[in-house]
Amino acid sequence: IQHPGCVLNFRQARHPLLDPDSVVPIDVYFDNDCYILVVTGPNTGGKTVTLKTVGLLTLMAQSGLMIPVEEGSSLSVFEGVYADIGDEQSIEQNLSTFSSHMTNIISILEEADPQSLVLLDELGAGTDPDEGSALAAALLENLRDRGITTLATTHYSDLKLYAHNTAGVRNASVEFDVENLSPTFELSIGLPGRSNALTIARRLGLNPVIVDDAEKMSRPESLEVEAMLEDVRRARQEAKRVLDHAKERESRAHVAEEDLRYQLARIEEARRQVVAETRTTMQNELAEIRREIDAFRRRMAKGGIDSQDAHTQFLQQASQTVGRRQLDTEGRVEQEVATPGAPDSRIRGPIEKGDRVFVPNLQATGEVIAVEKREGVPHEADVQVGNFRLRLPIRRLELRSKAQSEPSPVSQPAVRVQMKPKTGGAGSDSLTEIDLRGERVDAGLQRLEGYLDDAYLENLPWVRIIHGKGTGAMRDAVRAALKGHPLVSRYRPGELGEGDDGVTVANLMTDEG
DSSP, X not given: OOOOSXXXXXXXXXOTTSOTXXXXXXXXXXXXXXXXXXXEOOTTSSHHHHHHHHXXXXXXXXXXXXXXXXXXXXXXXXXXXXXXXXXXXXXXXXBOHHXXXXXXXXXXXXXXXXXXXXXXXXXXXSSOHHHHHHHHHHHHHHHHHTTOEEEEEEOOHHHHHHXXXXXXXXXXXXXXXXXXXXXXXXXXXXXXXXXXXHHXXXXXXXXXXXXXXXXXXXXXXXXXXHHHHHHHHHHHHHHHHHHHHHHHHHHHHHHHHHHXXXXXXXXXXXXXXXXXXXXXXXXXXXXXXHHHHHHHHHHHHHTSSOHHHHHHHHHHHHHHHHHHHHHHHHHHHHHHHOOTTOOOOOOOOOOOTTOEEEXXXXXXXXXXXXXXXXXXXXXXXXXXXXXXXXXXXXXXXXXXXXXXXXXXXXXXXXXXXXOOOOOOOSOOTTTSEEEOTTSOHHHHHHHHHHHHHHHHHTTOSEEEEEOOSTTSHHHHXXXXXXXXXXXXXXXXEOOTTTTGGGEEEEEEOOTTO
């Protein structure tokens, strides 16, 4: 069974004439497969107020007035709104309560259609309960078969079973707080109302013997149904509590996630900024070092200083400068992008002359030559790492313990400086050529630069550079680097027998010019 299209969905609806500060908002809605909503519950529990709220808000909305409901509510435009609410008994017209209700209902049944909204209060009241409940069920069956949207209230327990077992009909109830003996005025869709007469009587102080006798006289099936409803109600309340708790945790998690995204965005932005600044700084410093290298080469080419001593001195100074600036730069990056509360992995302890220390940034071990103190506290240390002496901050050093092993060769720095002794001869085949095949252009040029320095210090008159043919990218890059190089007097392609165009032969500058 599908609803014919009449929509009634009120969220947090309030009676427009009651005190807005004390009125309890309710949710009233018809599912797509529901025509009739049967509301049960105690007297003064809010059943009639629910009917009046729905009727008033519907008429207000169709009159173009704003209605007190929450966002998400929806309502069809009904062609007719019919209601039987209250007691219209009259002595003059010889009408009893039952007769007055029945007269109104007959009129409603004659005029209502599927585009109508029908509101029936205390359906079947004012007569024998068995006959009244049977008549009420028959009336609801007629309205359901005709597809008329209906909201009805009742006291009859039989109608709870009818609503539970009949397609297109659904139970609803107004809540009652048994502990405080007062209605909560909350509407619960999907559950029938409980009969609280015996419970209320017992809490008000009626003789327990009388209450016990009344329970014995009640139909067993009724008591079982009430007990089952109580269990269902408690389970539903617990499920609602768990759901509310889950929603609260989800909300907190969402806030934490947004905060984490913001923090990560800040860290990423700081990282990009530091990388950009560091790249610019290192490029400037690299340009400065290259200028110093060119100056040393020119001085050595003119014979103004001993080339071997000058080269060794310069490389030591350059290595120390680059190492110190590398540590400073990495320290800035760590400081900028470190997350709050991150653990400090550095091992603190007194570092003295003669200690063996490990330099994590260089992945190398060295010996402390001297310690500089500031205000009596060790601040920097001169560390001998291989052939180089570096001044490093104490906080960048780790004391060497017996349990730690020497760093493996793969963890050593990728670039090493190794000074070869002067042989004085040109016949050493290991020095007269370099093979750059299979390398990237930038890596190959870096190797070539160091090789030319070593070859010049070995007083080699010429060198053979193997770059292969391939696409010609390495060949062109090598010859472009040789052109105007301060250590190269001239160069030419290899001849037949030398490797042809896959080789370039470069003549080096000599002390004689």
